[in-house]
Amino acid sequence: MDERNLWRELGQQLRVDAVRASAKAGSGHPTSSMSAADLAAVLLAAHFRYDFDDPKSPANDRLVFSKGHASPLVYGLFRAAGVLSEEEFGTYRQFGSRLEGHPTPVLPWVDVATGSLGQGLPIGVGMALAGKRLDRLPFRVWVICGDSEMAEGSMWEAAEHAAFYELDNLTAIVDVNRLGQRGETMHGWDLSSYVERFRAFGWNAIEIDGHELDEIDAAYREAQSTSGRPTVIVARTIKGKGYSKVENEPGWHGKAVPEEAVAEMGGIRNLVIDVPKPAAGEPHRFEPHPLEQGAQEWPRWELGEEISTRKAYGEALAALGGERGDVVALDGEVSNSTYAEIFRDAHPERYFEMYIAEQQMVAAAVGLQVLGWKPYVSTFAAFMSRAYDFVRMAAISRATIKLCGSHAGVSIGEDGPSQMALEDLAALRAVHGSTVLYPCDGNQTAKLVRAMADLDGISYLRTTRADTPVVYDAAEEFPVGGSKTLRSSDEDEVTIVAAGITLHEALKAADELAGEGISARVLDCYSVKPLDVETLSALRTPIVTVEDHWPEGGLGEAVAAALADRDERPRVVRLAVHEMPHSGKPAELLDAAGIDAAHIAEAARGLVRERDRVTVS
DSSP states (O other): OOHHHHHHHHHHHHHHHHHHHHHHHTOSOHHHHHHTHHHHHHIIIIIOOOOTTOTTOTTSOEEEESSTTOHHHHHHHHHHTTOSOHHHHTTTTOTTOSOOSSOOTTSTTOOSOOOSTTOHHHHHHHHHHIIIIISOOOOOEEEEEESGGGGSHHHHHHHHHHHHTTOTTEEEEEEEOSBOSSSBOSSTTOHHHHHHHHHHHTOEEEEEETTOHHHHHHHHHHHHHOOSSOEEEEEEOOTTTTOTTTTTOTTOTTOOOOTHHHHHTTOOOOOOOOOOOOOTTSOSSOOOOOOOOOOOOOOOOOTTOEEEHHHHHHHHHHHHHHHOTTEEEEESSOHHHHOTHHHHHHOGGGEEEOOSOHHHHHHHHHHHHHTTOEEEEEEEHHHHGGGHHHHHHHHHTTOOEEEEEESBSGGGOTTOGGGOBSSHHHHHHTSTTOEEEOOOSHHHHHHHHHHHTTOOSEEEEEOOSSEEEOOSOTTOOOOTTOOEEEEOOTTOOEEEEEOTHHHHHHHHHHHHHHTTTOOEEEEEOOEEESOOHHHHHTOOSOEEEEOSSOSTTSHHHHHHHHHTTOSSOOOEEEEOOOSOOOSOOHHHHHHHHTOSHHHHHHHHHHHHHHHHHHHHO
């Protein structure tokens, strides 16, 4: 069989397989798969370089299906590559199958989960950055996009960053099949609307018929020979291509196609493609470009010295980057406030400015970690919410990224509520498998930054704007999942649980109460998730929790949940921000929110009085 007949037959096989898989499952997106089948066939058979026996090799090309609903096409490619059996292929969308409705990395040949549209191309930017700027290997990143998702702003964040970083190792393939879920897309088959926009962003843009094999092949060759800028291939295709009853017909999105389509497309085929492997001599294990690394002087501060945890983060990250050559940093144009600029100045080759594009920033981190890098991502905690869906999907991707949100809570002061993250603890606690850390001083911050390097999954560090006194010796250790007791005695009458900025208010409150003869234990729950349940469960006094955060989903709710299963539970009073804050001095705002030392002390007194009344009665 000559090359072009092979491509044609493979395209038909992929269409037939999409129909078979979804028909058996009774659901799926076969028509979205059928439109891109020719694009995928030529790519797999002639241009994609990949060792399916060594999917983690950094020399491999990367293929991301940004249009993740076209999963029947993804799995059809794996069957055609000879790594997915017919038996397993028949388990599509069944409970317990690896072939989920949208691809996830439970399959070793899937790097990232897709399905929330608008994410594949931004993640591809991160992969391409790793290849061009870090590993410096000649692999290519191919991203198959849908035309509907081009309405997502994140796709244009990716377009701008890819052009800015001159990612000529990145090729986007836009499958313009005209029909979305409920009808025609915004631009239909107006291919020029996509081509002109990409060119305006600085891309090499090629317009083709997505079912003409020679045009597809020529476009891929041009993409690989283009230097200094990324390439987009805008392909006009027909949704449902191959089966006359559904071709270019609305109303078939997300629906199984009748199996009678198999006969019209020539029946089942069992072609197995010898997929080209990376060129001989390219590394087949993780060997990043040589980077200077070694023992570093770790930042440390003396007791009582004042430093903000955001600055401690920057200094610790720079030191960590000196110790470990696999650490990279990304920031969203606030590095002089998050202090990621300290890392930038120390390790410029491993720092990526993502400008004010938080979705692209998190997506790039996900792409970088696919290639084995350890990305630390920083911005104001309030702005991290712009990328929350990317964080959520990163967890589904089993990705390992480290997030730092600075300027959290009302304690930032005059900038006002638009800059005050009051939801971040709740949001990040809700992410599957996440770790949430909230340090109160410089030494604690530095230790937690280092600990994050070895954590799997999504980890989040919350830092604050204000300078605060150091309360821990530099030799102190802070295990994830632990806590620290800073005030305690055998006569404790109440426990104050705090973290971060409110830990300092809790210590002031405890000192005030001690002057009145009330002994208050102070517990620093710097690890908000996982929480130190063992220590909390051992408490026998009533508890005051205090946090610079809304009451929903923060530290107070975490503590209450930790105690919920106990037969006998201590009384818990939760202090948090309840009213919409305004601009003002930090002290004024802590007072107005009822989370400063005076309010903590009053809440503790109330619990002691309540206990005494119960005892007397």
